[in-house]
Amino acid sequence: MKKFLAVALGVLTAIGGFVDIGDLVTNAVVGARFGMSLVWVVVVGVVGICLFAQMSGRVAAVSGRATFEIIRERLGPRVGGANLVASFLVTVLTLTAEIGGIALALELASSVERRLWIPFAGLAVWLVLWRVKFSVLENAAGLLGLALVGFAVALFQLGPDWGELVAQATRPQVPAGEPVPTYWYYAVALFGAAMTPYEVFFFSSGAREEKWTAKDLSVSRANVLIGFPLGGLLSVAIAGCAAVVLLPRGIDVSTLSEITLPVALAGGKVLLALVILGVVAATFGAALETALSTGYTLAQFFGWSWGKYHRPAQAARFHTAMAVAVLVGTLVLLTNVDPVAVTEYSVVFSAVALPLTYLPILVVANDREYMGDHVNGRATNALGLVYLVVILVASLAAIPLMIATGAGG
């Protein structure tokens, strides 16, 4: 019974914690422009994140060390450093987008301008990081993030032509009037949003925070293999709402307020309030995860004491790194940069950084010295290699597509 509850809690928080500002914005933008014709990318991304998250969780549980520590030790400072720089910069950019997302959601709920909410959001993130236990912050944000199920409810209430939506998803084609490079630009952005690097660092370091061992592998696997795909369905529901309501009206999504229009149309004020609560929780939870990931990656590379299970005074550099990352993100947003634009750039640069994040994980997960009998099986390695090719192609294509399409404009 205890194990079942652990699995249930893990799955629920995985669903609620799956969607962040990158998923929200990118899926809505894509749904409003391309209908369901890019759902296949969400499927590819979800399978990929499941593959590498369970791999990094297994590395942490079996070796008793976080993935990044082993990458630094196993592959040396040069490869580890490249991994660190790429992942760290993208994670700080993602953190900035998440803090901006909190402010946008609070602006929507209150009509108070977002720039007034930004310092409050940054301060709240830092306070929670400093004072709240890891298990509490992870579970509370994940469970409240479940409110985003409101998008799925809205999609059903809108009563769409399901046959048409399924046809768009299963026989994808570039809609008339949309240039082919723009379609592929958003495919790369969606892929980057689903496979954001911070997720694997957070997952493996979280496994150490919760002191997982090889005995916990089945729970970890269930969290990933059930929770993430169900979280992916939320992403599809967001795209579906935009495809049903915004696409026929010719509304291009460029703000968070536009993303919530289909929800209000379908479910009225109650569903709208639920979804806004979900957006606040999802972005707040993701801000915590990204901020923790900045601390994890730096501390694990430089060999500092790290982890929420230490008191802040015992892991001072870890906590300082997180505080500085939150401060940087907050200050960047106070320059009046558009948080939605930051989000769009963050998912594309995530795609650029993917090979540097995922290749080392695949290498470490095959090292018997650390993994013993728990090294990757043949099927996992085969799939991992296929994904490395996909990741490499997406990474190489991201910047040229961004330039060629004017960032999807």
Added chain:
Amino acid sequence: MTTRRSPGRVAAALAATLLVGLVGLVGGCAYGPSSADTSAALTMTAALDEAASAVEVGLLVVELVDTDRTTTPVADGTLRDALLEVGSASGSLADALPPRHLQDARARALDAVADATAALTDARAWVNDLAGGSAHDLTGALSDAADAVDAVTADLEAAA
């Protein structure tokens, strides 16, 4: 036998590549009048698309408020975002420097976007209970603005 290139050759090759790239870029920018016409028409069409999207947002918000399906803060915030979009569209149209035969289209585009701005401003005042009128009147004004924007867009697409 070594096949390593000397640093001088590598530098020369890089410089040549850069030069070819720059010539291509500059040449592309100064391609000629027909290219400039198309570019100006596309810039204006993109701005009008942005305005059309904002007007559709306004129509949807008025419908949601009229049927009591959204809250005042959310409706107000959404209309404020829509007003920023028409403001951006107006700025892009004013900034464009179309050729002589597209000047009239640009003037009509600016008028259409100004009408859209006025309709959205009225809608925001109505949502905040700062103005009278009915949802029907606002929907009419927004629909007229949408039609005007669509008409100029069609003309520009034909010209491009």
